[in-house]
Amino acid sequence: MSNLLDLLVAGLATGAIYALVAVGFTLLWQTSQTINFAQGEFVMLPAFLMLAVMHVGAPFWLAILIGILLSLLLLGLGFKLLLVDPMLRHGVLPLAIATMALAIGMKEAVKQFFSAEASPFPSIVPAGDVSILGRVVSLQSLGVLALAIAVVIGLTMLLNRTSIGHQMQATAQNPTVARIIGVPVERMILMTFLINAFLVALASLLITPIYLAKFSSGEVLGQAAFIAAIVGGFNQVRGAIAGGLLIGVVDNLAAAYVSTQYRAAVPLILLIVIILFRPQGLLGRPEERTV
Amino acid sequence: MTATGKYLRIGLGVAVIAALIIVPMNFNRYGLYILSQWAVMTIAAMGLNLTLGYAGQVSLAQGAFVGIGAYAAAIMTTQGGMPLIAALGVAIVLCFAIGWILGYPALRVQHHYLAFVTLAFSTLAFLVFRNEDWLTKGIYGISNIPRPNVMGFATNRPLPFYYFCLGSLGIVSLAMWWLIRSPWGRAFVALRENPVRALSLGIDTRRYTLMAFAIGSALGGVAGTLYAPLTQYIDPVPFNLSLSLDLLMMVIVGGSGFFFGPFLGAMIAVLLPEWLRFTQGYYLMLYAVAVMLLLIYSPTGILGILDRYLTERRTKAASALRAVAKSRLETAP
Numbered sequence: 001m002s003n004l005l006d007l008l009v010a011g012l013a014t015g016a017i018y019a020l021v022a023v024g025f026t027l028l029w030q031t032s033q034t035i036n037f038a039q040g041e042f043v044m045l046p047a048f049l050m051l052a053v054m055h056v057g058a059p060f061w062l063a064i065l066i067g068i069l070l071s072l073l074l075l076g077l078g079f080k081l082l083l084v085d086p087m088l089r090h091g092v093l094p095l096a097i098a099t100m101a102l103a104i105g106m107k108e109a110v111k112q113f114f115s116a117e118a119s120p121f122p123s124i125v126p127a128g129d130v131s132i133l134g135r136v137v138s139l140q141s142l143g144v145l146a147l148a149i150a151v152v153i154g155l156t157m158l159l160n161r162t163s164i165g166h167q168m169q170a171t172a173q174n175p176t177v178a179r180i181i182g183v184p185v186e187r188m189i190l191m192t193f194l195i196n197a198f199l200v201a202l203a204s205l206l207i208t209p210i211y212l213a214k215f216s217s218g219e220v221l222g223q224a225a226f227i228a229a230i231v232g233g234f235n236q237v238r239g240a241i242a243g244g245l246l247i248g249v250v251d252n253l254a255a256a257y258v259s260t261q262y263r264a265a266v267p268l269i270l271l272i273v274i275i276l277f278r279p280q281g282l283l284g285r286p287e288e289r290t291v
Numbered sequence: 292m293t294a295t296g297k298y299l300r301i302g303l304g305v306a307v308i309a310a311l312i313i314v315p316m317n318f319n320r321y322g323l324y325i326l327s328q329w330a331v332m333t334i335a336a337m338g339l340n341l342t343l344g345y346a347g348q349v350s351l352a353q354g355a356f357v358g359i360g361a362y363a364a365a366i367m368t369t370q371g372g373m374p375l376i377a378a379l380g381v382a383i384v385l386c387f388a389i390g391w392i393l394g395y396p397a398l399r400v401q402h403h404y405l406a407f408v409t410l411a412f413s414t415l416a417f418l419v420f421r422n423e424d425w426l427t428k429g430i431y432g433i434s435n436i437p438r439p440n441v442m443g444f445a446t447n448r449p450l451p452f453y454y455f456c457l458g459s460l461g462i463v464s465l466a467m468w469w470l471i472r473s474p475w476g477r478a479f480v481a482l483r484e485n486p487v488r489a490l491s492l493g494i495d496t497r498r499y500t501l502m503a504f505a506i507g508s509a510l511g512g513v514a515g516t517l518y519a520p521l522t523q524y525i526d527p528v529p530f531n532l533s534l535s536l537d538l539l540m541m542v543i544v545g546g547s548g549f550f551f552g553p554f555l556g557a558m559i560a561v562l563l564p565e566w567l568r569f570t571q572g573y574y575l576m577l578y579a580v581a582v583m584l585l586l587i588y589s590p591t592g593i594l595g596i597l598d599r600y601l602t603e604r605r606t607k608a609a610s611a612l613r614a615v616a617k618s619r620l621e622t623a624p
Contacts, residue, residue, distance in 0.1 A: 035403060037536070086587045092403065093349065094590035097543045098583050100536050105579030112572045223414070223532075230407050261422040268411040275408050276396055 006137070007252045013141040014210075015248020016148030020203040021225035022232065022240035023155065024196035030172035030235060031192045034084055035096040038103035039200070040222020045106060046071045046204035047121055047213040048114050060122055068201045076197030080190060103218070110215040118217075123209035144206045151202060152241055155195070159237060168192060224251070227271045233284025242283055308461075315453060323449040324521070329561045330456035331517045334463050336541040336553035338510025343539070344548035345471060346503030347483030352393065352409035354534030355416035356386045356508045360515020361525050362420060365433040368520070375439035375520060382512035390508025394501040413535045420527035432526030436519050446520075456517055463513065468550065470506070479503050483548075544582055546594030555593050 021043055028034040036042070050067035054060065083102060087095040125143030129136045159165035170178040171188040179185045203221075211217055224247055232243020247267050254266035274281065315326055339353045360382035367378040396408045420427050427433070438446045439455070446452040470476050478499045481489035490496050519525050537560055545556025563581070567574035589596045 035406075083583065083587070087590060090590035094543060094586050096406075097540055098586045100540060101579045101582035101586070105576050105583070108573075108576040108579065112576065219532075223410075226407075226410075230404075234403075262418060265415055265418050268415050271411045272396075272408055275404055276399065279399065279404055 003256070007256055008249060009137055009141050009145070011249035011252035012245060013144045013148075013248070014207075014252065015228075015245035016145050016152070017203050017207045017244075018221075018224050018228045018248050019241045019244025020148055020151060020199045020206075021221065022228040022244045023152070023237055024199040025225055025229045026234060026237060026240045027172075027192045028196055029229075031168070031189045032084060032088060033092050033095075034088075035092060035099070036196075037096055037099040037222070038106060038218075039225055040218030040220070041103045041106040042071075042075050042197075042200040042218070043204045043207065043221050043225075044213075044215065044218035045075065045110065046201040047208035048110050048215075050205070051119060051121065051213060052114070060124075064124070064205060067205075068198065071201040071204075072194055072197045074197075075200060076194040077190070079197075080193040084193070103222075107215050107218070114215070116215065118212040118214040121208040121213045124205060125209075140209070144210075147202075147206060151199070155199075156237065164188075164191065224248075224267070227267050231267075231271055231274050231281060233281030236281070236284045239281050239283035243281065246282075311457060312454075316450070318450075320449050323453045325561060325565055327449075327453045327456040327521050329557055330453075330460040331514050331521060332538070332541065332561055333460055333553050333557040334517070335511050335514035336538055336545070336557050337463060337467055338507040338514070339538050340507075340542050340545075340547060340549075340553045341467070341470070341479070341510070342503050342507030343542055344552065345476065345483060346479040346500065346507075348394075348500065348504055349403070349406040349539075350409045350504065350507065351406050351532070351535045351539060352413045352416070353507070353511045353538045354530055354532065354536075355413040356390065356511025357515040357518060357534060357538075358416060358420055358527075358530030359386055359389070360512035361519040361530065362427055362433075362515070363512070364516040364519035365436050365525050366426065368437055368439075369433055369435060375516065379513065379516045382516045383509045386512030386515075387505045387509040390505035391501050393508070394504035398497055398500060410532065410535075413532050417527055417531045420530060427527070430526060432524055433519075434524040436523045436525070438520045438523070452521065456521065459513070459517055463510065471550065475499070475502070540582060544585060544592050546592030546598070549592070549594040549598070552592060552594050559593075 021039060024042075025036060025039050028036050046067050049070045050063040053063040053066045058066065079102075083098055084095065087098055123140060125140050125147075128139045130139055130142065131137070157165075159169060167178070167183045168188045168191060170181070170183050171185050172192075175185050178188075207221065208217075225244070228243035228247040229240045230243070231246060232241065233239025247270075250267055250270060251263065255263040258266055315323055318326070335353055335357050338356075339350060342348050342350050342353075363382040363385060364375060364378040367373045367381065368375055393409065393412055396405060421429055423429070438452055440446070441455055441458075444451060446455045471479070478489065478494045479502075481492070481494055482496055482499055482503070486496055489499075541556030541560045542553055543556070544559055545552035545554065559581075564574050564578050567577050570577060585593070589599070591598070
């Protein structure tokens with residue numbers, strides 16, 4: 001029983017990070033029909049950007065700041081202007097394939113210019129344990145969970161309470177009507193790309209201390225976020241959050257109770273079952289089929 | 292099409308086939324290995340081209356079918372001591388059946404959802420290859436996979452085995468050429484272009500969707516049964532998700548829905564990294580950039596560029612003819 005609680009906390013902590021990545025993923029899909037197969041690599045890169053800045057001698061906080069700015073520039077603005085914009089009018093598939101190529105390119109670039117080995121990465125949450133209600137919980141898990149929840153709440157507030165958020169939702173739901181009623185659709189789409197870049201940079205900051213910085217670490221992460229987004233509901237931000245938390249917990253429980261060999265299979269089977277019986281995801285709304 | 296155009300095409304085809312047979316004769320072992328790999332990957336990509344390019348279903352599981360075929364061949368020829376042709380039959384039946392079952396979600400959901408189901412299947416298959424030691428020997432892999440005797444000829448040496456792969460590619464190409472011109476092939480295209488219209492014309496869309504998926508998957512299995520004796524050693528690593536993604540990239544880069552798309556796509560995916568090897572560590576990066584640039588320039592792939600050029604020329608020729616005819620009409624008394 002006590003073991004179960006530990007697993008739950010650890011699962012929620014990784015799940016919260018998955019949720020951040022999955023939210024960015026669904027945002028891109030909603031506003032610009034971009035299925036970003038490089039999303040995992042998008043999480044891998046900011047950690048290396050921060051490490052690179054620290055190599056020059058900058059303190060950790062400055063490296064974080066510059067790292068986030070660089071990701072906004074590269075993974076937000078650059079990604080949209082250089083790859084998505086020229087390809088968007090050609091449909092979903094060519095763009096998805098181009099992001100696969102981008103994933104290969106990013107992995108190889110990091111391997112070439114940085115290192116093929118895993119590098120340690122400092123944690124923004126101090127190491128150690130705290131006891132809550134007589135239970136010992138790792139401070140890192142709690143810190144990650146708290147930060148991720150804060151970001152998710154902030155994002156939900158932005159989307160639901162502010163004018164910009166409403167305009168972004170309008171853009172996602174119906175770009176044509178949104179344009180007619182005066183929403184600057186282009187700027188809103190750019191905004192979602194910037195938000196995605198911010199979210200992946202944050203996720204990178206939170207997850208890299210746990211799993212080390214490695215050029216290939218995006219593969220597992222990207223797939224987890226992908227599954228989280230689909231399980232929760234591909235067209236709903238709250239769906240992606242629920243999916244992320246669920247996948248994090250399921251993944252941790254499967255490692256403990258199923259088998260370490262097949263732990264990765266459990267979320268995948270969940271994914272297939274969900275697609276077969278509730279294709280819009282747990283919290284999603286059905287998509288109209290275009291014929 | 293004009294008669295000269297037709298002869299030109301036939302001549303070009305004969306020249307390419309002759310070059311594929313004659314030029315590699317003095318290639319070294321590695322060059323032949325790469326060319327054989329090209330032939331094998333082309334077969335797998337052709338299967339995916341049928342599923343994606345002709346029937347319009349996105350599959351991210353083709354690499355898993357190559358894996359299933361490769362393991363069928365490896366297990367049956369090493370542990371069972373059976374000939375490769377038996378393994379080929381098993382692989383085709385197995386992949387066809389699994390493809391058929393996997394196609395069912397395609398009937399309920401379409402587009403990106405099917406991609407997700409096949410993506411999950413791909414990773415599940417990889418886990419089975421890695422974890423079921425009793426069958427696949429897990430991460431240690433299966434070694435000493437024998438190469439087959441074809442009609443009394445041993446194909447142990449690289450050159451005969453390359454011809455074996457090339458011949459298989461030829462047979463598969465002919466079958467595919469026939470298939471896409473058969474009523475089935477036309478039904479597949481109808482399915483891609485307008486499923487509702489196809490249904491109203493009396494095409495059983497359910498059956499044809501499953502069929503396209505299953506035949507495409509079976510070709511993945513065929514490629515796998517060639518892959519195992521080519522490398523003579525297999526372990527789970529080559530059959531992870533990235534092989535499926537690579538195959539998808541081959542089809543799109545070559546030109547999905549074009550008969551020769553997979554040939555070109557596989558050539559770029561298999562040979563371009565080799566040609567770029569002089570750039571050392573940078574070759575995969577350059578490859579990725581090249582793919583992105585190509586897709587930005589022409590999302591329909593390389594053959595899309597050619598197709599666009601030919602259509603433009605034809606339209607120009609037609610409008611020139613029209614102008615001539617018109618001026619004649621005007622000058623006529």
